[in-house]
Amino acid sequence: MLNYVLSRLLTFVPTFIGVTLISFAFIRVLPGDPIVVMAGERGMTAERYAELEAQFGFDRPIYVQFWDYLTGVLQGDLGNSFVTKRPVWDEFFALFPATLELSLCAMVFAILIGLPAGVIAAVNRGKFFDRALMSTALVGYSMPIFWWALLLIIVFSGNLQWTPVSGRIDLLYYFPNPTGFMLYDSLVSGQSGAFASAVRHLILPTIVLGTIPLAVIARQTRSAMLEVLGEDYIRTARAKGLASKRINGIHALRNALIPVITVIGLSVGTLLAGAILTETIFSWPGIGKWMVDSIFRRDYPVVQGGLLLIAVAVMIVNLTVDMLYGVINPKIRKR
Amino acid sequence: MIFKNKLAVGLLMGALGASAASAQSLVYCSEGSPEGFDPALYTAGTTFDASSHPIYNRLTEFKTGTTEVQPGLAESWEVSEDGMTVTFKLRQGVKFHSNDQFTPTRDFNADDVIFTFDRQGNEENPYNDVSGGTFEYFSSMSMPELVESIEKVDDYTVVFHLTRPEAPFIANMAMDFASIVSKEYADAMMEAGTPEMVNQAPIGTGPFQFQAYQKDAVIRYLRNDDYWGDPAKVESLIFAITPDASVRYQKVQAGECHVMAYPNPADVQAMKDAEDIVVMEQEGLNVGYLAYNTQVAPYDNPAVRRALNMAIDKQAIIDVVFQGSGEIAKNPIPPTMWSYNDAIEDDEYNPERAKEILAEEGVEDLQLKIWAMPVQRPYNPNARRMAELMQEDFSQIGVDVEIVSYEWGEYLERSKEEDRDGAVLLGWTGDNGDPDNFLAVLLGCDGVGGSNRAQWCNEEFDALIQDAKVLPTQEERAPLYEQAQEVFKQEAPWATIAHSVVYMTMRPEVEGYIVHPLGGHIFNQVGLSE
Helix, strand or coil, rough: CCCHHHHHHHHHHHHHHHHHHHHHHHHHHHCCCCHHCCCCCCCHHHHHHHHHHHHHHCCCCHHHHHHHHCCCCCCCCCCCCCCCCCEHHHHHHHHHHHHHHHHHHHHHHHHHHHHHHHEEEEEEHHHHHHHHHHHHHHHHHHHCCCHHHHHHHHHHHHHHCCCCCCCCCCCCCCCCCCCCCHHHHHHHHCCCCHHHHHHHHHHHHHHHHHHHHHHHHHHHHHHHHHHCCCCHHHHHHCCCCCCHHHHHHHHHHHHHHHHHHHHHHHHHHHHHCCCCCHHCCCCCCCCHHHHHHHHHCCHHHHHHHHHHHHHHHHHHHHHHHHHHHHHHHHHHCCC | CCCCCCCCCHHHHHHCCCCCCCCCEEEEEEEECCCCCHHHHHHCCCHHHHHHHHHHHCCCEECCCCEEEECCCCCEECCCCCCEEEEECCCCCCCCCCCCEECCCCCCHHHHHHHHHHHHHHHCCCCHHHHCCCCCCHCHHHHHHHHEEEEECCCCCCEEEEEECCCCHHHHHHHHCCCCCHHHHHHHHHHCCCCHHHHHHCCCCCCCEEEEEEEEEEEEEEEEECCCCCCHHHEEEEECCCCHHHHHHHHHHHCCCCCCEEEHHHHHHHHCCCCCEEEEEEECCCCEECCCCCCCCCCCHHHHEEEEEEEECHHHHHHHEEECCCCECCCCCCCCCCCCCCCCCCCCCHHHHHHHHHCCCCCCCCCCEEECCCCCEEEEECHHHHHHHHHHHHHCCEEEEEEEEEHHHHHHCCCCCCCCCCEEEEEEECCCCCCHHHHHHHHHHHEECCCCCCCCHHHHHHHHHHHHCCCHHHHHHHHHHHHHHHHHHHHHHHHHEEEEEECCCCCEEEEEECCCCCCCCCCCCEEEEE
């Protein structure tokens, strides 16, 4: 197993270098000069432009800029945002826990509902429940996030007033956020009601962000289960007279899980990188909106640093998924 | 998160079980995050709302709700006969805020004023490159060229020596970049090796004291009980950062915030009809325009430009593009600005007559490129749609329009070129409430090849605005600007299109909110009824 993990880790190196290069090149390939964008309608004199160019280092050859960036990255320095002037590193870690917390909640929500739903649908193939579930999943998968979120807000926050409209916690609670994970910080803050408030604030964003992965997981589980249920060894198990609960729950599900875990792993990556709409609507202070704003402002250090850190996070998730394959299927870790 | 232990107001109110609509804290749903809290480093209105307005003061201040300048940290000022020196008498007994790292040992004085400006203009000043040190507003208001030196006469008298007489200078001193920072705090932070704290944990003299900022989520302020002016009406001020306009409205309805900015234009009517929602409105200090290239035939002919202006159905643009949240512009400056010439009549919308004029001028088969900005701005929420409407209007008079667009940075650069092909959609938002800030920047001869997108240099117009700039009082300057607007209308270098209308949405218990024409959201005198 150790060898397996090490070999996976080795593949990190070229990926890391590739991501560094791509993130550096990506923002520079986009048309638009960050200094001109910063000046806006007001404009600036040629002298001022030259001064800023020198200050940001744009007057040096591109390979020198890349070399500086790369050496900075290796020393843990991602540079400072052009806009806020603060280190990219600090900004990322101020925001990432919010994204991670929301993504994990959404994933747990999607798995807890999606997995059993997929299994039940597969076992009841062609029956009413199966059809209803699969149509619902299709709707969930194609739902425009923006519309879905606003609909939930209007119904549950506006009309029924069950949940708050947006944010992470009621503004009246005020305590330090040492970890940035609101559920944990509110729990240890000692303020009564803070944790409950944080949970209430998580409900709608979790549902919205979890809807698409939920649909994907349900459909994937169903099709993987159907495939496995048709295998010879399942038929043999049935012939041996094993209880169908045992067949479905252990023999079939365990083997059906491999493709499902792949899908879950990929979804976590998408959630981390792509929670932008959910974060915007629910005023969730995460990295999605931060990245998009930075692209519009041509804030080079934030875009390249942010992309790099997100890529690393996704790589870690993928590694975890790879290791889970090993746990579930011994054949893989022996390869 | 920057956190101050000693003021756990939240705890207290949490214990009382109050809702966000507590009488003592005002919650404002703001549209975005501030870039930082040192206003001199930034140019965005969102940043100024969170920094210069609550936390700081300036030598002079704009009276909220007007573009009039009144005393701030300077009790009075005197401009010399030749207009080359301005002497400010400073207010005494003004206290700076304190925080965990810093407690002031002295009151505000001349050293703070000199430090505030020296760090922005003097490269030798250790704060010149702290926090990335780009003082864009200071530069773009030409302060480095304008201010020769600043002299401290005594602790409460400061003299600015200028390189030329400049009437708008007093208004410049009321702008956000001129917010007075504490030299003592800056020195202490430099010594502690954390100079960036001046930007992250700001200390000012303003009505509210900064308490904490959680990035992209919440900013908290507490009332400054030692404030030299009228104290704030609420004990604490909270900015709940809420980027989506529909969500902001839901939060106001649910009582999660009291005031919100920038509603969706499409929602405004429903808000006005709602019983428990108050909507305030005012024209913004901006103008959206279509600038012809007056150096290229046939657009060098004023008659042709006027004819084109007559073909534009501006009301349709207001209805479709602004969805009602705009007002037709007839002058290059907005109606809330002093010297606005209301006697001027706008070109009538008359395509038939426009066609005739073009024929009279011998213009046939005219082809025109209209440049549509790729971004949304307050003065033009949808340039592409606006250009399409104009394309339709111009086709009525036989002018064939091609719409072009570029990436925003490139758009700004290319549209400056003197031999540019086509008419450009663009606009401007005022900085200091002074007509010079519109007329000289956008239409003066110095701006040709730069911010004067019409590439228009008219001697009569330019002489008027140059003369007006050096006259000492508003009364003397206003008639010249009014005359300049007449010349503008006659010459028609632009089609003036619209001034946006700014809406503020709030709950009925909010008292004393005034919409500020300079665009800021100011809560110093806003209270909550029981």
